[in-house]
Amino acid sequence: MPKIGNIQLPDFPLLLAPMEDVSDPPFRRLCKLHGADLMYSEFISSEGLIRDAIKSRQKLDIFDYERPVGIQIFGGDEEAMEMSAKIVDTVQPDLVDINFGCPVKKVVCKGAGAGVLKDVDLMVRLTKAVIKGTNLPVTVKTRLGWDENSINIDEVAERLQDVGVQALTIHARTRAQMYKGHSDWSHIARVKNNPRIAMPIFGNGDIDSPEKALEYKNKYGIDGIMIGRAAIGYPWIFNEIKHYFNTGEHLPQPSMKDRIEAARNHLIWSMEWKGERVGIVEMRRHYTNYFKGIHGFKDFKQRLVTTDDHNALLQIFEEIRDAYANYQFV
Structure with a gap:
């Protein structure tokens, strides 16, 4: 069973992805009700938190019935990331997650999100700054690399683990792919099979049915799956996957x-x-x-x-x- 710090997760946990303008407390509450094992806030700008931007602060709201729950931050400045980690610490989530995967231009332009995939040294420095700023376990969500000619997830995983990251979620696309084209989970499997990697590795990308979840679980050997878009308007997907894993049968469609x-x-x-x-x-x-x-x-x-x-x-x-x-x- 995977562990993140002191957080004991169930065997093969199902995670709800942090999605901007979607993964707020009301939506997380629904997903928790229907079987999500670990959830994250919408991603929060480190600069916004420090500026006391109301929207950023509101995203820090978490509730006890959601636990375990992580707060996800992003940014491209070490000092800002450390300070924002200290702010996150005060609301006592179960973990802090760093977004090194968001492909959106306005985030990447600031040298944050997936923009950091071009500079692994910076990614490591930003991660160390967050770890320094919090007493909580720190996890990371990222992508395979900037584009197909610069897939660097193997190096990224090793270096993040070396500085103290306690779990890694990999979206099986490059930044250049955005959310298009096919995800390629073979890269995630390679990271998971690396004998140097001891932290839990979670896979993300294109899981939209119980069959696919089981296929990817068996084929790629990951520790759990993160589900994003397939849960929008369909929070039942978590329990449907769990039921299928346990019985090989489908739950009836929600009425x-x-x-x-x-x-x-x-x-x-x-x-x-x-x-x-x-x-x-x-x-x-x-x-x-x-x-x-x-x-x-x-x-x-x-x-x-x-x-x-x-x-x-x-x-x-x-x-x-x-x-x-x-x-x-x-």
Whole structure:
């Protein structure tokens, strides 16, 4: 069973990826409810934390029912990373994670996220600064390399472990691939099979079904899997994978009632955490995913994304339940 510091994880844990504008406390709560073993905050700018930017500070909110939970930070300046690690320490998550994988231009341009893949010495210095700034276990999420001509994950893994990183999650794409093309997990397997590597190695990229999760578990020998986009609007994926691992059988698809309950809870928890107005508006991007592929749903979706009153929204959920009382998922 993998351990990170004093955190004992279950045999082959399923991790929820830190996703900007997605992995907030309401969404994490849903994923925890449906089987996620370890979760992370949205990534937080070290500079924003030090400047006391309200949005950055709000992302530090964690709750006891989420544990174990990590807070993920990014940045390209050693001093800022050390200071932000000290700030993170004060809210007492279970671990601090460093993002060396985000491929988004505005992050990379600042020499942070996947931008650091071009400069492994800097990556090591930034990591040492974070470790110096916290008493918590430090983990890293990164990619295979900058592009296919500079895949350097083997060196990265060894050097990060040497300075004290306690687990590594590898997204099986290069920065140049962004989120396109195929992920190549053979590189992750090579890191995992390196006799020098003792820390847990988690794989990330393209896991969207129980079958694929089992195939990758057996084929690549990793210690666990991190799931990102496949959990958006579908938090059931964690328990579905676990059930399939244990029985070789599929859980029934979530019913319309299950979907309505999840969307409704997500809305209520979002309003509680963000305030009513922001909670309602920011929830709109999720409805498409909760009710994906449902025949004749267009009018309901239109109403869900244009209604401003929370009581009216709860009433729409009731109408959906009545309209689809006998709907069969195939």
